[in-house]
Amino acid sequence: MKTVNVGIIGGGLMGREMASAFARWCALTEVTVAPRLVAVADLNPATLEWFKIIPTATQRVTDYAELLANPAVDVVYVAVPHHLHERIYADVLAAGKDLFAEKPFGIDLASARRIAEAARASGRFVRCSSEMPFFPGAQRALAVARSGKIGRVLGAVSGFHHSSDLDPTKPANWKRTNATCGEGGVLNDLGMHACHLPLRLGWKPKRLFAQLQRGSPERPDGRGGVAACDTWDNAQLHAWADIGGEETPLRLEMKRLAPGATNTWFFELLGTEGGVRFSTAEPKTLWLFERGKEQWWKRTELGFATPFKTVTGGIFEPGFPDVIQQMWAAFLMERAGELGGRFGCATPEEAVASHEIFAAALASHREQRIVIL
Ligand SMILES: NC(=O)c1ccc[n+]([C@@H]2O[C@H](COP(=O)([O-])OP(=O)(O)OC[C@H]3O[C@@H](n4cnc5c(N)ncnc54)[C@H](O)[C@@H]3O)[C@@H](O)[C@H]2O)c1
Numbered sequence: 001m002k003t004v005n006v007g008i009i010g011g012g013l014m015g016r017e018m019a020s021a022f023a024r025w026c027a028l029t030e031v032t033v034a035p036r037l038v039a040v041a042d043l044n045p046a047t048l049e050w051f052k053i054i055p056t057a058t059q060r061v062t063d064y065a066e067l068l069a070n071p072a073v074d075v076v077y078v079a080v081p082h083h084l085h086e087r088i089y090a091d092v093l094a095a096g097k098d099l100f101a102e103k104p105f106g107i108d109l110a111s112a113r114r115i116a117e118a119a120r121a122s123g124r125f126v127r128c129s130s131e132m133p134f135f136p137g138a139q140r141a142l143a144v145a146r147s148g149k150i151g152r153v154l155g156a157v158s159g160f161h162h163s164s165d166l167d168p169t170k171p172a173n174w175k176r177t178n179a180t181c182g183e184g185g186v187l188n189d190l191g192m193h194a195c196h197l198p199l200r201l202g203w204k205p206k207r208l209f210a211q212l213q214r215g216s217p218e219r220p221d222g223r224g225g226v227a228a229c230d231t232w233d234n235a236q237l238h239a240w241a242d243i244g245g246e247e248t249p250l251r252l253e254m255k256r257l258a259p260g261a262t263n264t265w266f267f268e269l270l271g272t273e274g275g276v277r278f279s280t281a282e283p284k285t286l287w288l289f290e291r292g293k294e295q296w297w298k299r300t301e302l303g304f305a306t307p308f309k310t311v312t313g314g315i316f317e318p319g320f321p322d323v324i325q326q327m328w329a330a331f332l333m334e335r336a337g338e339l340g341g342r343f344g345c346a347t348p349e350e351a352v353a354s355h356e357i358f359a360a361a362l363a364s365h366r367e368q369r370i371v372i373l
Contacts, residue, residue: 151273
């Protein structure tokens with residue numbers, strides 16, 4: 001097993017999720033590379049304290065320049081607010097490190113394009129985080145979409161729903177202001193999840209009409225005061241894409257005001273002969289449509305059929321931490337040239353394409369018109 005030394009910049013929600021995925025790497029059986037977390041940078045000393053439970057994470061610094069100067073670090077994962085993406089990603093590349101970037105890969109389209117250009121010019125291995133397609137149900141849906149066996153495609157839906165903003169008393173964080181989350185708001189926050197699979201399938205929208213909705217205009221700031229919130233919270237993008245050689249309706253949805261939904265990623269594809277539906281709300285349930293003399297929606301209880309196999313085989317059901325770990329396995333194995341036909345992480349090109357969709361959605365809503373991409 002080869003070891004890759006990883007540094008994390010931004011040890012908040014996602015920084016810690018990634019660290020815990022590394023800590024149970026022994027669950028994977030088909031990998032020839034293992035990550036070792038050696039360094040963490042975060043502005044908050046209390047956050048750095050948490051990383052003391054990981055014995056290999058001996059470099060814990062508030063200034064990320066120190067992490068980048070550490071010659072032992074091979075790969076840097078960056079999970080910071082969106083307005084800091086471009087600067088820190090550029091610094092990682094300039095330090096000669098490979099980069100696992102968080103979505104949305106820059107605060108807006110121009111930023112994403114500059115990051116992608118810096119990545120290309122650096123020659124470093126760069127991918128963008130998007131874990132939901134690593135669910136076994138998502139992989140099966142991908143296989144159905146690629147099979148060409150569902151007849152004429154009637155439409156597809158891909159989305160990500162949260163109810164995280166329904167409670168108006170929930171304190172604001174940086175994701176609720178345009179200055180730090182970006183003008184895209186929920187598009188920046190959840191859009192990559194909705195766009196990744198359609199883009200991988202080549203279904204880039206040709207034109208779209210967007211409906212955007214705002215959330216609470218203000219929230220508690222967590223310090224006894226009130227914070228103004230100006231981001232879009234819900235987005236429905238009604239698009240047309242070439243699917244199966246025909247222009248086809250494709251709906252992309254991302255919501256932080258979706259009653260009842262908690263981190264729910266879903267994908268549906270319907271054709272005249274067949275179809276598929278998967279939602280992480282039912283993480284081991286795959287629905288397949290078939291049409292004969294009668295019509296059927298067949299329900300399959302999926303096992304743990306992840307791209308990379310695990311010690312316990314197929315008998316359990318998958319969850320968020322599992323697909324995070326699968327995504328890292330894909331990142332490290334692709335970097336080592338050993339992905340072997342499995343699903344790879346989102347590329348810089350896909351990240352830029354997702355921003356092209358977000359920019360078109362913003363223009364569409366602003367001008368109340370269909371935007372051609
Ligand atoms: N892939 C996913 O499913 C997923 C889920 C949530 C968030 N994200 C993405 O991850 C990124 C971070 O989101 P989060 O929810 O973890 O945020 P967070 O607020 O929980 O954590 C961000 C961390 O960055 C630190 N930080 C800020 N500026 C810094 C700097 N200059 N140097 C070092 N550290 C700094 C903060 O102290 C904080 O600990 C965002 O891009 C977000 O969109 C991805």
